Structure formats: structure tokens, C-alpha cells
Amino acid sequence: MSKKILATTSLAGCFGCHMSFLDIDERILELIELVEFNKSPIDDIKTFTKECDIGLIEGGCCNSENIEVLKEFRKHCKILVSVGECAIMGGLPALRNGISIKECLEEAYLNGPTVGENTEKIMPNDPELPMLLDKVYPCHEIVKIDYFLPGCAPRADLIWNALVALVTGNELELPYEVVKFD
């Protein structure tokens, strides 16, 4: 059996889901027997070099770059999985969804207590920068998502079990301890 190819990314997330992924500890040695990593912060491959079987998405979409990356993932991965609250619902970043983007930017760059001197009242506007979206979107509103792994972050065991199930084609094991959240 040839190895399945895995890609992962963090969009508008805190990298906590990736950290949780790494909490599989020594099982990472088993994992690399099962899969080959492609685009992912784990091996630092920055662009897709192969068509992939599985894409894990952490974080929702808060800017134009997130949208592009997510669409790239959809194009190159057979199966896409939303990992964690941010990817599934927008999560913490989506707290800004009830506030106008103008107010958010002014708080961040002009009025906030941690803003230093900004006499020219500049807000980041370099054309190279990603553009902020009007709100934070969950991934499944942008592209088709095949599976959802809930949690903030989902437990390492849940990520592990899900990956093993996807790779081997066996049923996913979901013992209570793995999906309880408090």
C-alpha cells in the first residue's frame, strides 16, 4: 500500500490545533509510516508539490489569503477536514463578527490602549498584505468540507483516531473520553 499524502494548514487559528496534533507524541513515528506530508507547517513545505489525499484545516477565514489557501487545499486534497472550533464555527476570531470592521481596525491601530505613537493615523494598507474580510467565515461556507473534528483544540487522540480511520478505511473510534469537552 502506497502511503497516503497529508497536507495541513493554519488559517485564522492560533496553531493550538497543530500543537494538539503534535501531542500524539511518539505516535508521530507510526504516522510517518502511514502518511507522507506535503504542504504543511510540520515539514515546512510551502506550496503543494503533489495531489494529496487528506487536508487538515485549522482556523476559519478572516482574510483574503485564508480564502485562497483554503481553495487551494480544496483543489489539491481529496478529503478536507475542518479541525477545531475556529475552522468549524469561526471560533475566537469570530468574536469580532458583531463589531464593524472599521471599529476593529481603529481599536487595533488608532485608539487601543496598547497603541503607541501613530500621529499620522496609518493603518496597514500595503497592497502586498491580505485584505481583511467583513467577518470571520467558517471553512464550510467557502468550500465543501468532508469531515469535522470538534474541540478547542480537538484532543490528540481524536485527531489520531480520525487520521488512522481515514488512512486505513476502518471505522472511526470515538470513545467518550475523546469527544468530551469539559
Added chain:
Amino acid sequence: MKETIQNVIEKYNRDRNRLMDILIAIQNMHQHIPEDAVSIIADQLGISKVDVKQTITFYHFFTLTPVGEYAVYLNDSAVANIKGRAEVVQAFEDELGIPFNSVTTDGLIGIWDTADIGMNDQEPAALINGTVFTNLTSEKVKSLITGMRAGKDMLELMRVIDAELDGPELLSTMVKNNIRQKGAVLFSDAYEVGYALRQAINRTPVEVVDEVKRSNLRGRGGAGFPAGLKWDFCRQSRGEEVYVVCNADEGEPGTFKDRVILTELPKLLFEGMAIAGYAIGAKQGIVYLRYEYRYMLEYLESILQELRELNLLGKNIAGKAGFDFDIRIQLGAGAYVCGEETALIESMEGKRGEPRNRPPFPVQTGYLNKPTVVNNVETLCSVVQVITEGAEWFKSFGTSDSSGTKLLSISGDCKNPGIYAVEWGVTIQKLMRRTGANNVQAVQIGGPSGICIGPDQFDRGIAFEDLATGGSVIFISEERDLLKDFVLNFMNFFIEESCGSCGPCRSLNVILRNKLLKILDGNGVEQDIDELYKWAGVGRSVNRCGLGQTAANPILTTIENFRHLYEDLVQMNESFVSAFDMESAVAESCEVVGREPNLSR
């Protein structure tokens, strides 16, 4: 201000349980509950400010900011919308120059949305400072605004639009009762005030309970629990102090039969409560009257006084030594969930109307934690006829599982909306003929929490064992957009009215509504219909009260009976459609920071 607030609090004996009454009085005086008032109330009642605030913020008609000297609350029910609400909204907004849900800068007029106010047979309708204005049009709105600007009082305002006023003096109102069909049990001409009560007190309380049990009278508020059995359970609780509560919250959109009973037959209702009081050994009865029916309050109080003078309420009633019973009226403040009996009890105790866990049931631990019988208005009225004519007579009407008659509130697309007293078992087809309903696409039975059926089921009958209803029947004609005009409106209603205690009720209904919107906007795929149906079924088993358990029924029953309407809207051959549009999503942020959107990719 301090003094007037102080007086209000004294009037209710600084009783924490009367917080609703205190807040209603202050809201009326100041068009909101001022921050200072919150402090004074908390201080005087010996509760925290948060306790006061959490009650205030729960109810639609309590506000922390002023709602306008004239506060206009325009009904937003589905039927109001199909009867021309949009035109009325437009007229208000144009004339006042403000959007809905705001107040004019001079603070004179506020215009607000509100959930069904029980006037489905005369929509569009609004409450202005508690007075009902029905059959509104844009012309009438203009006259009303001129009248409000001239500082007219409510009676004058009704005259401004040439309203034909009905009812006795204390109840001068535009509201029409539209009784289209009288029945043997209710609205029969045979009713004689006090007769049944005198019959009852000549028997033992247990005999009265037995008679009601034998009649198979089932609760008319929706759930259909046998009334006699409920009374029996209450007796078995052996409380020293027990209560009879009449549920006159009538919040299910499309139901207005209790309103008509309260205006036409208040004595029948109060007599029924007294009989219940005798049967379970209660000294106190309470009518929980929805705020939307506040316009009847003075009138109902006067009827209570009349009954006291007839010695049908008060002490040693009808000469029966030791039988003391009186009734007070408790106003609500705008919350559908307070129709649920345990939420209603919480509300009567001055708290947020959050349903309690059951068991214990109200017959064990109810108002002030004492055994309490909560019955619907119509149930208590039916009791009077059961006692007068006997259980056998009562059972001769209706079907085997549903004895007696039922008042239906019929509205929507039919020629003669109004009240129909029918025998249980009557079919939808028959109702359509009687009410003049043509080209009917669907019938919504039992309000939003009930079911929506199509023509292939119009031979079914209204009965607990078939199409159960607390009284609401809405005809929906072929020209209506069933999903947008009704299902979406109903889902928004439940989202607005959820008390928020249970996660699935609070969140899942929003998720379902948003998915429905996705489909309505043309961005749905077939999988969305299947997921909607699957998810909608979850609420029934995971929520605490009937609201959350039935909130997804509009979606469930229309997917079951009108799946083609959904299929027509979704993109059947696609597996995914996104509504996301980059250009509009980045427009604002680019403008704020001052850059050109780069949409090349």
C-alpha cells in the same frame, strides 16, 4: 421620581414575588426602567441589582432605555405579513424618518417589532401604549402619527382613524371578536352565572373531581393532559396552601380564542376557576394574563368585583361556610415561553420566565413552591358546562379520545377568519368550506409548534388522536411562499422567544434557520435538505421544555409534506455552492485603510 417608585414598591408590600407588577408600573410611568429605579427596587426588595436586571432584560416590554412616549409595537407574525404589514412598516418609517426598532429624536414615538399579539383575524395590528389598533393601513398610520404628534390620548387616537369601538365602556376597543360559529359547550345561550358553582358546592370536592375525570375533559392549552387527573394529583399532594392558575398567556401565533372568551365570557372563566378552587381546596386563584391583553384588565377587574358582590367570589361563597376563594390577575410582560406552565410560575414569582425542570410538576411544587393546578382558559370554562350538564352529556360531543368541543382560532387565507366552536373530529375540508378558504396550499395546525399539512391530508380531523391543536388553524393559499412567508417567520419567532437555557435550543435553531436561509438564497444543495431534516429531529430529545422540543417542527413538517418546495430551490446537481463573494467581503476594510481591493485572483 424616587417618591413615585417608592409608592409603587409600597403598593406591592415590598414583595419580591411582585417584581413583575412593580416593573410594569414603572415602565408605564417612564417608558423604561431607569437605572436609579433598578437600585431603589433592589434595595427595597432586598435582592441584588442583577436580580432586578435579569428580570427586566428577559421580557420584551421591559426596557432599560426609553421606548417613546407613544410606544408602537407592530405585530410581526406570519399572517400579519401576508395581510400587508410591509406597507404599514413603510408608512411608519417614511412619516417618522426613522427605521423600525428605534425612537424619534424627540423621544415622542418609538416603533418596534413584536411577536404575535393575538389578533390574527384582524391584521395588521399594533399595540400603542397597551391599546390595540387593528386592520392598519398606510393611510391610518399617517392619521395616527398626526394624532400622536397632537398629543391625543388612546381613545382619541382610535377616533382619529374612525375606529368602530366595541364592548362595554371599560373595554372600548377596536378589537372584534368575530365569533362565527357557536357551540354547545362554549357560547351556548344556556349559561346562567353561578348555577354550576352552586351545583358544585352541594357535592363534595372529590365528587366534583370525579365528575371532571369522567368527562374525559383534556387540557385545551395544547398538551391535552386530562383535567380531572391533574386536579386529583394536586389533591394527593395534600398541600395546606394550594393554588389555581389560569393560563391566559395565549402566545402561540395564530391563537386568539382565549382573548374572545375573556372578553365575552369572563364570568364563565372565573366561575370555572372557583369550581377548581373548591375541588382542590385552594383559596387563591390567579389569572396570568399576557401583556398584549392588558387592554382588558380594568374590565376584568370590574367583573371580579361584580362576582364578589354576588358572593360568587370572596368568603363563604354562595353561602357555603368555609368556602373562601378569590382571584387576582397577574400581567405578563411579553414572553411566549411564559405560556409554558413552569415558566409561567417563575414569572408570577417575579423572575425570568425560564422553565423549571420537571419533575417535580406544578401539582406537587408550583407557585411559591406550593401545589398548583395550571389550566388553560378554555379548559376551566369547559368545567362549568361539565358540572352543569354532567360528564355523559359532555362526552356525547366529539370523538372517543377527545370529548366535548373545541374553540378554533382560524386565520390566514380565508373569507371569514375568527372563532369557530366545533366538535372534535371535524375535518380540515369541512373547516375550509365553513370559513371560505379556497386554493389552499397548506394548513398550519397548532401554530408554529404544530404541523403543516398539504391537500392530501385535508380529510384528517382535528382531535388529540389525529391533528392536535391548542386552537390555531392557519390557511395558506397557493400564492404564498410557504417557506419564506411562514417557515422562516416561525423559525425567527422561536429564536427570538427561546429563553436560552438549553444549548441546543439556543444554538441549533439559529443553525437551522441559517441553513434554511442558505437554501432560500439559492445556495443550497440536496445534502442541505437532508441535513436540515436530520438535525431538526435532534431538538425534541435534548431540550428542557416544549418550546425547544417543537421549535424545528416548521422545518420538519414542511420537509415531510412539501419536500418539492425545497428541491425546487436547491442546486440538485451540485455537491457544494458557496455564497461567499470576495468583492463585497473586502470592500469595507479596504475603504477604511485606504487601499484598492486586489481582486485579480
